[in-house]
Amino acid sequence: MNKTIAQATISVNEEGYLTDFSQWTKEIGEEIAKEENIDMSDRHWEVIDYIHNQYKNEVALSIRGIKKSGVINIKEFYGLFPGGPLKKCTKIAGIPKPKSCI
Amino acid sequence: MKNLVILGAGTSGTMMANHLIKKLPKSEWKITIIDQYKTHYYQPGFLFLPFDIYTTKQVKKNGKKFIPKGVRYIQEKIELIVPEKNKVILEEVGELTYDILIVATGTKIAPEEIDGMKSPKWYKNIFDFYTYEGAKALRDKLRDWEGGKLVVHISEMPIKCPVAPLEFAFLADSYFKNKGIREKVDITFVTPLDGAFTKPKATKALHYLLEEKNIKEVTDFNIERVDFENNKIIDYADTEVEYDLLVTVPTNMGDALLERSGMGDDLNFVPTNKATLQTKDYENIFAIGDATDLPASKAGSVAHFEAEILTDNIMRHINGEPLKEEFDGHANCFIETGGGKALLIDFNYTHEPVEGTFPFPGVGPLQLLKESRTNHMGKMAFRWIYWNMLIKGIHIPFVSATMSTKGKQLEEVNT
Structure with missing residues (x-):
């Protein structure tokens, strides 16, 4: 389905995750974050950068990966993206949510 | 004579030995397979062992039976791979050089990765069912267990056979129903993902199963530690789940050999091209099955499909042809x-x-x-x-x- 956000039309799935990463911009990320009640700071963006990098290298995201990233520790990660931090930051980053096989 | 060496005689390694013996000319190639363990386990059977559906005999056989004639089978621990020198170092035999290497060393559980998991309560009221020992110990526990809070838990992804924990919860529901004690058992499924099913179509089609079987879900649970003294698991958001019996899938990691040899990622899985199965760092080293970092399920069926494609690609590699990007x-x-x-x-x-x-x-x-x-x-x-x-x-x-x-x-x- 299509969604209009930050003056752009993007396609998202039923949970609001972008289905085409090429449509993502920082402004779109900022708006999605607002919908999740997150105000993006430089620190948030550092994490998103890391996540984009992992995505480009086709590395599956995990809490362990975050722990070893050297970018952020887990408590701070939960502090920045309260609730489900991996779920929320992937949504903001415009990439698919971490999945199982079914 | 050229040498093709396969590391690991599990599902993938054994399949590759059987495929390649038929393809490689005996006058030019010698195939060697190395594994330190004698027993070949039917791993899908570990799901059934705790519920007395399969016997121990049905899930294990002597591995040697499945290694084809003409393949050299070495039962020994592998010390190191030295990819720059195309050699493998074994404990007793010493050095073995290769022209082509296939890494099929699988994945293992690593309960020591989670604080408090491999505690004095390990195999007392905390169990895995991804090993023969764990599944068997759990079977003995379940035979006498009178009920309480059963927590079926996934520590972190990726894991071998991602649906097995859910199947375990379903089979537990049947098992306790048959024993007439279902009302005394509270089953909770705890996952780091945001649902027992995470793909939209499957969630739609299958969520009724959890409701019908009265299995509770705790989602987005990223475990920090097991409080084995107070029988609860605690996640990074300080959520606590209490258990009387914890059946967990610990962190899955590739073999420590890959860490020692500097060939693994964070979890000791080998970075591998997802379409060709050639490793990303060495053109004469290929990887298959659970040992790879492929974004596919770690499962026997996947290894089976990979084996057919990898066999073709090894022949192409030998003939100097481009690899098929087919997987x-x-x-x-x-x-x-x-x-x-x-x-x-x-x-x-x-x-x-x-x-x-x-x-x-x-x-x-x-x-x-x-x-x-x-x-x-x-x-x-x-x-x-x-x-x-x-x-x-x-x-x-x-x-x-x-x-x-x-x-x-x-x-x-x-x-």
């Missing part, structure tokens, strides 16, 4: 739902499991993404297929290495 992440898994029924799912890197028929479009006899007794019979028959066809590298009729879209309801797929 599509194809997986085909039966999912036990309890009560003598099962589901079947068929999917790959890009297509999520959908409804349809398998393997014959429009005919079946197996139904995709729907519970049926025929599917359960398929899962039971699979043990025979495993020992007699799969690891011997015999092609399973009508099932292709790459996923077929025929006979499937694909119209809504867009993820």
